[in-house]
Amino acid sequence: xxxxxxxxxxxxxxxxxxxxxxxxxxxxxxxxxxxxxxxxxxxxxxxxxxxxxxxxxxxxxxxxxxxxxxxxxxxxxxxxxxxxxxxxxxxxxxxxxxxxxxxxxxxxxxxxxxxxxxxxxxxxxxxxxxxxxxxxxxxxxxxxxxxxxxxxxxxxxxxxxxxxxxxxxxxxxxxxxxxxxxxxxxxxxxxxxxxxxxxxxxxxxxxxxxxxxxxxxxxxxxxxxxxxxxxxxxxxxxxxxxxxxxxxxxxxxxxxxxxxxxxxxxxxxxxxxxxxxxxxxxxxxxxxxxxxxxxxxxxxxxxxxxxxxxxxxxxxxxxxxxxxxxxxxxxxxxxxxxxxxxxxxxxxxxxxxxxxxxxxxxxxxxxxxxxxxxxxxxxxxxxxxxxxxxxxxxxxxxxxxxxxxxxxxxxxxxxxxxxxxxxxxxxxxxxxxxxxxxxxxxxxxxxxxxxxxxxxxxxxxxxxxxxxxxxxxxxxxx
Ligand code: ZN
Numbered sequence: 001x002x003x004x005x006x007x008x009x010x011x012x013x014x015x016x017x018x019x020x021x022x023x024x025x026x027x028x029x030x031x032x033x034x035x036x037x038x039x040x041x042x043x044x045x046x047x048x049x050x051x052x053x054x055x056x057x058x059x060x061x062x063x064x065x066x067x068x069x070x071x072x073x074x075x076x077x078x079x080x081x082x083x084x085x086x087x088x089x090x091x092x093x094x095x096x097x098x099x100x101x102x103x104x105x106x107x108x109x110x111x112x113x114x115x116x117x118x119x120x121x122x123x124x125x126x127x128x129x130x131x132x133x134x135x136x137x138x139x140x141x142x143x144x145x146x147x148x149x150x151x152x153x154x155x156x157x158x159x160x161x162x163x164x165x166x167x168x169x170x171x172x173x174x175x176x177x178x179x180x181x182x183x184x185x186x187x188x189x190x191x192x193x194x195x196x197x198x199x200x201x202x203x204x205x206x207x208x209x210x211x212x213x214x215x216x217x218x219x220x221x222x223x224x225x226x227x228x229x230x231x232x233x234x235x236x237x238x239x240x241x242x243x244x245x246x247x248x249x250x251x252x253x254x255x256x257x258x259x260x261x262x263x264x265x266x267x268x269x270x271x272x273x274x275x276x277x278x279x280x281x282x283x284x285x286x287x288x289x290x291x292x293x294x295x296x297x298x299x300x301x302x303x304x305x306x307x308x309x310x311x312x313x314x315x316x317x318x319x320x321x322x323x324x325x326x327x328x329x330x331x332x333x334x335x336x337x338x339x340x341x342x343x344x345x346x347x348x349x350x351x352x353x354x355x356x357x358x359x360x361x362x363x364x365x366x367x368x369x370x371x372x373x374x375x376x377x378x379x380x381x382x383x384x385x386x387x388x389x390x391x392x393x394x395x396x397x398x399x400x401x402x403x404x405x406x407x408x409x410x411x412x413x414x415x416x417x418x419x420x421x422x423x424x425x426x427x428x429x430x431x432x433x434x435x436x437x438x439x440x441x442x443x444x445x446x447x448x449x450x451x452x453x454x455x456x457x458x459x460x461x462x463x464x465x466x467x468x469x470x471x472x473x474x475x476x477x478x
Contacts, residue, residue, distance in 0.1 A: 008277050014221040018272060019150075025280050025341050027271065028150045036148035036155030043342060046288040047280075048159060051267055052137060054190050054286055055161055058183050063133040063163055070138070071106040072115045080240045083113065086207025090142040108141040113208070113233075113259060116164050117241040124166055124255060126246045131172065135163035135260075151268035152225065152478050159264040166243060166255045173232055173256040177213060180230045180260045184215050187262070188227070192283040192393040193217055193269050194400035194454060195227070196422075198447025198473045201434060206259075210234035216446055216475070217269050218403045222420025224446060224475035225272075227265045233257040273396050280343025281365050283392050284385040291316055291323045291381060292339045293360075294332055296351030308355050312348065312377055319378035321385075340365060345388045346381065348372065366391035397454065404455040407474075410463060413441050417476055422446075424455055426469030428462035436464050437474060446473040 008024070010017040022028045027044030040048060056065070071094060078084050087110045094106040109115055116134075124132060140160045144153050163180065167173040181197060188195045195215050205212035206229065215228035237243070238255045247253050274281040284290050295309040306327060313325045324344075326335050332349070339347055349361040359371045362380075366388045372380035407413035407423040416423040427433060427445065434445050448470045450457035457471035 008279065010220060010275065010277055014219070014272070017275075018268075021271065021275060021279060022150055025343070027267075027280075030150055034155075036144055036153075038150045038154060038156075038158075040158070043288070047270075047282070047286075048264065048267060050286045050288055051191065051270065052159065052161070055187055055262065055266075056137075058187055059135050059161070059163065062179075063135045063165075065136065066134045067136050067138070068109075068112055068115045068119070070109055072109055072112075074105040074107065076118055077107045077114045079114065080208050080237055082236070083208040087111070087142075090144070092141045092143055109138070110140055110142045111160075111261070112136070112138070112140070112162055113164070113237055117237050117243060117257075120164070120166055121242045121244075124243050124245050127168055127248055130166055130168050130245060130255065131176070132166040133163065133176075134165075135161060137161045149478075151264045154264075157263045159267075161262045163258075163260040165258045165260075166238070167257070168245065168247070168253070168255065170232075170234065170256050173234075173258050176258045177230050177232050180258065181213060181215075184228050184230070184262070187266075188215070188217075189393075190283070190285040191266065191270050192389065192396050193227070193266075193273050194397050195452075196224075196400075196404075196446075196454070196473060197451040199449040200229075200447045201429075201445050203431065203434075204445075206231040206233075208233065208236045210236070214447055216422075216473070216477075217273065218400055218422055218475075219269070219272050219478070220399075222403055222417075222422065222476065223478050224422055224444075225265060225269055225478045227269050228260075228262045230260045231258060233259060273399075274392055275343070278337075279341035281392060282343035282345060284345045284389050287343065287345050288322065289324045289339075289342075289344045290321050290385060291346045291348060292335075292344045293323065293325045293348045293350060294335050294339075295325070295327060296332055296349055296354075298352060301352035301355070305350060305352060305355060308374065309350050312350065312360065312374060315377050316381060319382075321378070321381060336363075346384060348381075364388050364391070366395070400454045404452070406455070408460075408463065410437070410440055413437070413443075413463065413474060417441055417443055417474070422473065422475040424450060424457050424471050425463045425474050426460040427472040428465055428467040428469045430462075430465070430467075433462055433464040441474065442476065443474050444477045446475055446477070448472050 026041040029039040092108040140157045200212040209231040213230045216224040235254045243255045295305045297305045313323050316323045345365045347363040362370045362372045405416045405421050407416050450473050462469035
């Protein structure tokens with residue numbers, strides 16, 4: 001195999017790079033014969049497992065995991081008027097059981113509010129039942145009419161983490177929204193993915209919500225990708241589904257709710273933000289394998305080297321690292337290429353001379369080499385993995401800063417967007433001015449109340465009408 005033949009030019013054509021990498025690194029197979037449905041390869045599924053393990057760890061602090069049915073009866077689905085309006089063009093319906101037409105059509109969940117909330121109405125009785133916080137990781141179905149892309153826009157979202165909470169008051173629900181935002185920050189920090197948080201304009205909020213806080217990241221081509229949303233549902237759904245509780249004085253009260261979602265777009269972002277021309281780059285915290293050991297065996301030292309490599313693997317596994325010893329009968333160069341493509345953060349090369357010196361060569365997937373001591377392998381590996389995490393995060397953050405700018409006029413906004421940037425403008429929050437910005441810049445108003453460490457977002461005169469305006473994030477979106 002010629003190693004150079006595998007070069008994937010990411011800068012040249014990001015879309016092609018992404019599709020090519022999903023195939024070559026064995027993340028997803030796009031050959032399933034239904035449009036918009038994709039198959040996880042085992043390696044891709046392992047990447048998913050560790051990413052979602054991290055997400056579950058964070059959620060399990062104060063949520064309970066559960067599992068609701070995929071099918072939602074039509075009458076429940078139709079109950080919340082705004083909600084159904086938001087999803088009516090995207091729902092798949094089950095109309096038959098075998099050859100028998102169903103009396104009540106069943107929706108394949110596009111999201112689970114209308115599956116879960118009738119049950120919440122049964123579960124919530126008194127103030128002592130609140131707050132109620134649950135989540136599930138499930139597949140959902142949406143009949144997407146835009147161009148589909150693996151993990152970014154699919155008709156089956158395979159890995160939708162949705163959390164649903166119930167609270168006694170509007171303010172407690174608001175505090176929950178903030179807590180989920182903090183959780184999202186922590187999750188994406190583990191993934192070393194820079195995020196920008198903002199409040200979606202009213203016309204773009206979740207159907208049936210009081211307001212929606214969205215989490216976006218910037219993809220290498222300058223488009224933004226929404227990788228999480230938190231919704232304050234107010235009492236819209238609890239009134240519709242009669243989620244009531246008895247307060248301390250014995251009075252019946254309407255509850256308040258939030259819901260929160262993250263899909264496999266988090267993995268699309270992980271791949272896209274960090275990967276390079278050689279393939280994936282996985283941050284150690286979520287890497288399927290954190291260390292691969294490649295023995296360099298020459299002549300009569302073969303057995304010594306293999307024995308030392310096995311001991312190294314055992315030492316590292318005892319210390320809790322995810323390690324693979326690659327003792328396949330292949331040239332070392334071919335193995336390097338293989339594991340670089342799959343994004344393993346650290347490669348340890350062990351040959352006879354290293355063994356004599358009590359060391360192993362440590363090659364970082366984020367760039368650069370060092371050595372580790374075999375006698376103190378776990379401490380050294382821990383330190384080097386920390387350096388790799390820092391390098392991956394720093395590079396991603398610098399890139400995010402490069403792609404963010406402030407625009408004071410429509411011309412400046414258009415040039416910023418055309419250069420592949422995401423911009424902060426000032427907007428008066430009138431729909432008319434909002435539409436003008438979106439149309440004239442072929443873009444989307446992502447949101448106000450911008451929270452980002454990567455750009456200063458200050459208020460000022462509206463970019464269209466000159467009235468007092470709020471700092472507003474504008475980008476071209478997936
Ligand atoms: Zn205006």
